[in-house]
Amino acid sequence: MDPHLLRTYVTVARLASFSGAARELGYTQSAVSQHIAALEADLGLPLLARRPVAPTPAGERLLEHAGALLLRIDAARADLDRFAAAPRATLTVAASALALHPRVLAALPATGVTLRALDRDRVPGAVATGEADAGLVDGVAAPSDPLRLPDVAPFAATRVAEEPLAVVLPAGHPLAGRRGLRLTDLVDARWLDAPAAGIALDRLRAVHGGPAGRGFRAALRYEGSDPRALLALSAAGHGLALLPLPVAEGVPGAVTVPLVAPRLVHRTELLLPAAPAGQAEPGGRLGEFTRRLRG
Amino acid sequence: MDPHLLRTYVTVARLASFSGAARELGYTQSAVSQHIAALEADLGLPLLARRPVAPTPAGERLLEHAGALLLRIDAARADLDRFAAAPRATLTVAASALALHPRVLAALPATGVTLRALDRDRVPGAVATGEADAGLVDGVAAPSDPLRLPDVAPFAATRVAEEPLAVVLPAGHPLAGRRGLRLTDLVDARWLDAPAAGIALDRLRAVHGGPAGRGFRAALRYEGSDPRALLALSAAGHGLALLPLPVAEGVPGAVTVPLVAPRLVHRTELLLPAAPAGQAEPGGRLGEFTRRLRG
DNA sequence: CTCCGGCCATCAGGAGAACTGATGCCCGTC
DNA sequence: GACGGGCATCAGTTCTCCTGATGGCCGGAG
Numbered sequence: 001m002d003p004h005l006l007r008t009y010v011t012v013a014r015l016a017s018f019s020g021a022a023r024e025l026g027y028t029q030s031a032v033s034q035h036i037a038a039l040e041a042d043l044g045l046p047l048l049a050r051r052p053v054a055p056t057p058a059g060e061r062l063l064e065h066a067g068a069l070l071l072r073i074d075a076a077r078a079d080l081d082r083f084a085a086a087p088r089a090t091l092t093v094a095a096s097a098l099a100l101h102p103r104v105l106a107a108l109p110a111t112g113v114t115l116r117a118l119d120r121d122r123v124p125g126a127v128a129t130g131e132a133d134a135g136l137v138d139g140v141a142a143p144s145d146p147l148r149l150p151d152v153a154p155f156a157a158t159r160v161a162e163e164p165l166a167v168v169l170p171a172g173h174p175l176a177g178r179r180g181l182r183l184t185d186l187v188d189a190r191w192l193d194a195p196a197a198g199i200a201l202d203r204l205r206a207v208h209g210g211p212a213g214r215g216f217r218a219a220l221r222y223e224g225s226d227p228r229a230l231l232a233l234s235a236a237g238h239g240l241a242l243l244p245l246p247v248a249e250g251v252p253g254a255v256t257v258p259l260v261a262p263r264l265v266h267r268t269e270l271l272l273p274a275a276p277a278g279q280a281e282p283g284g285r286l287g288e289f290t291r292r293l294r295g
Numbered sequence: 296m297d298p299h300l301l302r303t304y305v306t307v308a309r310l311a312s313f314s315g316a317a318r319e320l321g322y323t324q325s326a327v328s329q330h331i332a333a334l335e336a337d338l339g340l341p342l343l344a345r346r347p348v349a350p351t352p353a354g355e356r357l358l359e360h361a362g363a364l365l366l367r368i369d370a371a372r373a374d375l376d377r378f379a380a381a382p383r384a385t386l387t388v389a390a391s392a393l394a395l396h397p398r399v400l401a402a403l404p405a406t407g408v409t410l411r412a413l414d415r416d417r418v419p420g421a422v423a424t425g426e427a428d429a430g431l432v433d434g435v436a437a438p439s440d441p442l443r444l445p446d447v448a449p450f451a452a453t454r455v456a457e458e459p460l461a462v463v464l465p466a467g468h469p470l471a472g473r474r475g476l477r478l479t480d481l482v483d484a485r486w487l488d489a490p491a492a493g494i495a496l497d498r499l500r501a502v503h504g505g506p507a508g509r510g511f512r513a514a515l516r517y518e519g520s521d522p523r524a525l526l527a528l529s530a531a532g533h534g535l536a537l538l539p540l541p542v543a544e545g546v547p548g549a550v551t552v553p554l555v556a557p558r559l560v561h562r563t564e565l566l567l568p569a570a571p572a573g574q575a576e577p578g579g580r581l582g583e584f585t586r587r588l589r590g
Numbered sequence: 591c592t593c594c595g596g597c598c599a600t601c602a603g604g605a606g607a608a609c610t611g612a613t614g615c616c617c618g619t620c
Numbered sequence: 621g622a623c624g625g626g627c628a629t630c631a632g633t634t635c636t637c638c639t640g641a642t643g644g645c646c647g648g649a650g
Contacts, residue, residue, distance in 0.1 A: 001368050003298070018627060031609050033628060043375050050627065051617065058378045064449055065371035072367060073296050076360035080338050083353045142437030144557040151446055154359055262439040263558070313598060326638055328599060333637095345598065346646065 006066040008035040016053045075153040078130030091285040094132035096120040097225040099268045101161040107292035109285050128153040135271035154274035161268045165259040166245040168234040180260035190219035192239035197225045199242045301361040303330040311348045370448035373425030386580040389427035391415040392520040394563045396456040402587035414491050422566050423448035430566035449569035456563045460554040461540040463529040475555035485514035487534035492520045494537045
């Protein structure tokens with residue numbers, strides 16, 4: 001299970017080519033072939049079908065592990081590098097689309113900041129590997145529970161903002177007149193599926209707790225990250241959407257109804273590489289930013 | 296960041312000795328010394344102080360990463376091995392102390408089962424590395440939220456049981472007459488600190504959401520795993536305890552008051568190595584167990 | 591104070607791993 | 621049926637990594 005072998009394996013799987021992976025990694029094709037053979041011999045399983053090159057079931061499984069593993073290695077290296085490196089002059093913040101809360105915008109220093117918009121699930125990785133100095137992630141959780149984030153490295157997460165959730169319906173929808181809605185009422189409705197911009201359907205199914213795979217059928221799938229696009233789509237009758245109440249309100253053609261059960265909120269969290277016990281507060285622009293966010 | 300080097304590093308750190316680690320790992324002392332030197336050169340940081348041998352701050356940090364990393368490597372290997380290996384005749388279940396819910400006990404097959412009691416945070420690792428075929432973990436969470444578990448490998452977690460939480464007070468306690476208690480009322484009380492048996496204090500502080508390190512002061516610390524010991528200690532006035540209501544009730548000398556805010560429950564979850572998409576349900580004793588647990 | 595013993599660092603040498611380059615083989619394509 | 625792209629295999633070389641020996645440092649005992 002040498003990381004080098006894993007790295008070649010994921011590259012081969014991604015490119016579906018031994019010789020392509022060799023070019024990308026700076027090896028000869030022969031070396032790549034030997035890497036894969038060594039991995040397969042080590043695990044005692046075929047990992048790739050040849051001609052065409054594609055992962056076997058076991059290979060698919062290894063891809064999941066390898067991705068997480070390599071990310072964690074990069075994270076560890078980046079984290080240790082922070083011990084030695086001088087603090088950078090410019091602050092890079094990775095943020096998911098709905099995490100740009102007014103409080104965040106107000107706290108950002110006026111100069112020397114790079115703001116990088118990423119998909120929700122890529123923000124922790126960016127902070128862990130040092131691509132960003134801090135992260136802002138949003139998500140849905142119970143009021144007193146932290147967001148569920150992949151733990152690629154030790155993080156310190158602090159709450160930045162919390163808003164109620166609301167269901168967005170087209171104006172003529174039968175449930176549009178309600179004062180509040182329960183998720184149970186909406187299991188059989190058609191939903192917009194927007195993993196990047198809003199709330200993914202599989203997350204809804206998990207929260208709802210019913211039998212896996214049932215309910216919350218997808219209508220249109222939206223692969224962008226703009227919540228206003230979601231609102232417009234919902235108003236046009238392409239499916240329901242679940243969004244933070246302040247974002248969802250006041251859109252022509254759409255009606256916003258607060259979600260009353262289960263008790264869930266939309267929360268934005270600040271993600272920092274966890275300081276070792278007894279470490280000083282961060283200085284420079286990062287310190288400025290975090291103090292203004294908290295204070 | 297070679298895993299071999301990390302393995303020797305954690306061993307050296309644990310034994311506080313180069314030559315001791317060499318003996319344990321089957322290397323010469325020279326090799327161990329070179330491993331550490333290579334790691335320190337690679338990261339550009341001193342990791343260990345010599346004479347006495349002890350980790351530097353950077354070394355402490357590396358220990359956190361290395362532990363998680365090595366565990367994940369073992370987990371990946373064990374997971375892939377399951378693809379090849381025949382299903383075992385005997386079923387091993389890892390469980391934390393409070394996860395032995397009556398429903399669980401009823402679902403266990405009559406023969407061929409090994410039940411291994413572990414600390415709460417070691418159960419996921421045991422399932423991931425294949426030491427156990429399934430895990431049962433308990434913990435505190437919001438009613439509709441899954442337990443927070445370290446993701447050393449892809450898991451499938453399903454809810455097994457959920458009970459309200461209750462505060463255990465000695466009979467004469469000023470708050471003993473209440474019908475319900477809020478966590479806020481109890482910030483300044485003295486609590487039993489029992490990471491293995493009950494609910495750890497740092498978890499309480501995190502749930503409460505107040506400033507880090509304040510509140511929920513520790514009285515006696517109990518390092519065993521028997522909840523009845525906790526109850527007895529609480530009845531004797533050694534501090535408050537937070538336990539599932541069914542466990543806490545009916546103990547002489549102690550009063551049980553339900554926790555009403557924040558809305559938290561004690562949940563037991565079944566932990567299985569995540570089946571690859573489209574994989575058949577587990578067979579044999581494991582299939583029998585999971586079906587009875589769910590059905 | 592000095593000697594001794596334990597412990598880590600360093601060095602040179604050798605076994606083995608790993609990569610390269612050449613060649614062979616298989617399959618899909620024209 | 622010939623061709624070509626692409627993976628497997630093999631031999632040779634390079635470089636890595638481990639061993640065994642040696643030296644220096646520190647602490648404890650006499």
